[in-house]
Amino acid sequence: MNPIIYIEQNREKLFKTYLDLHGLAEPSWQEKLTSQYIHQALKDAGISVQTFTHHYGLIAEIPGKEKEIVALRADMDALIQELDGAIKPNHSCGHDAHSTMVLYTALAIAQSGLIPKKTLRFIFQPAEEKGEGALQMLKDQALEDVQYLFGIHVRPSFEVPFKKASPVIIHSSAGTVKGTIKGVQAHAARPRDGINAIEAAALLVQKLKQIQMPKGETGSIKMTQLQSGNNATNVIPETAVFALDARAQTNDAMNMLKKLATSAINEVKAETGAEISWAMDEYVPAAIVNESAKSLAEEAITSILGSDNLIPACISPGGEDFHFYTLDNPGIKATMIGLGCGLSPGLHHPQMKFNPEALIYGTQILTKAIFLASEQERL
Structure with missing residues (x-):
């Protein structure tokens, strides 16, 4: 059966898988x-899977006619946050949706009996929320022989509306x-003594707050946590622990x-005598935009949703x-697809919801994208 048709005809099974994964919700590295x-x-689908003794990531493959690999990546972990008065793991970033779509892409292709030109790899990655999982999968050779890499992420409605998609985030x-x-x-x-x-x-x-970025660059850094003063109220505190959130549009x-x-911190040290x-x-x-991967994602999106929904x-x-x-493999052609899904109120909100119908066309887009990439000649 054509994989695209298989996805449509197995929508109820796909929805159940999503609900199952949503209910499992486990934090990074767990x-x-x-x-x-x-x-x-x-x-169960006859797909070979590599597991690891030191984490819960998985690498699955469907062999192709050639050694070069086209890969899909999904993240698996949940956030820890307050939900209904309790602190617990919660899938409010859509990783359960991403895992469902990548899994069903693999299942749809496996049942079709089609032999792709290039080998297809499916990477299920731990610990994205800690910013550590991709680095671990790199250490475990997840990108060996990979030519194209695609990811997908559900997007809030104000970024990408329902039944629309973007070829690059x-x-x-x-x-x-x-x-x-x-x-x-x-x-x-005696404050002068301390x-x-x-x-x-x-x-x-x-x-x-006084930091000014060079013209043409955007970025911000602000204090988001500060703890100090465990002594009596009439004692000058010796220690403070802080956290800063840093954001910038580009790596440069x-x-x-x-x-x-660093300059700001050094100025504070010089002016106060404190050690920091x-x-x-x-x-x-x-993100590092790759035009080749982006172009294939555009073609996949328009094939499934039409050009008006790109x-x-x-x-x-x-x-x-x-x-x-x-960043670690600049020769790899990669992009992350942004999936419109009616998501509200927003990512990481404890009550985040989206329309599960997006799982169907999201999986179809991924399936189309990796087959298009599989047919590309190595440059």
Whole structure:
């Protein structure tokens, strides 16, 4: 059976798979049941699967006539957030949807009996929310011999409307800076005898607000967490722990933002005498647009939804660890498809909802895209 038709005719099974994965919701590096569920579905379809002893990621393959590989990537982990008064894992970023679509792309192709020109690889990745999963899959050779790589992400309605799709999501670079300010304790009646960690943090906030990016570059860095003062109220606090959120539209802009933030921190150290240690954590790079992969995604979208439902590009201030794959492998032709699905109120909102009908045409778009890529000559 034609894979596109198979997806349509198995819509109820696909919807059930999505609901099953939605109910499993497991945090980063703990995707055990999710991985087992996907593994079993692939195994039942006769698809070979590689597992790992040190994490729950999976790599499945459908052999082609040639060694070169076209790959799809899905993320599996859920967020930890408050939902209905309880702190628990929750799929409010759509990773359950992404895993469902990539899984059913593999199942649809496997049942068709078609032998693609190039081998098709399906990467189910852990720990995207921590910005670490893609790096781990790279260490495990997930991109060996990969020529094209496609990802997909559900999008809020204000970015990509329902029954529309974009061939590229242009994510920003994002990172979290975690740091410690070390001052000197003193009696509050003698503030000149100490170095107030809170006052140093306040000065740092002002320095960061004054950062000006070079013309043509966009970026921001702001303090989002600050903790200090475990002593009596009449003691100058010695230590403050802080976090900064950094965002930039390009990787070059993020490098510039890091330099400007470093200068701001050094100025605070010089002006206050406090010691400040810091490092960037949970960093993800900005998207690197590949026109070849984007063009194939455009063709796949228009084939399934029609040209009137093509959104040329989706610009997102959010980050995605998918872009480590291309940052570390600039020769790979890759793009992440933005799927309109009626999503509201927004990604990471605990009550995020979308229209499951999008899972059908999203899976069909992925299936079309990898077959188009499989037919491309290696450049």
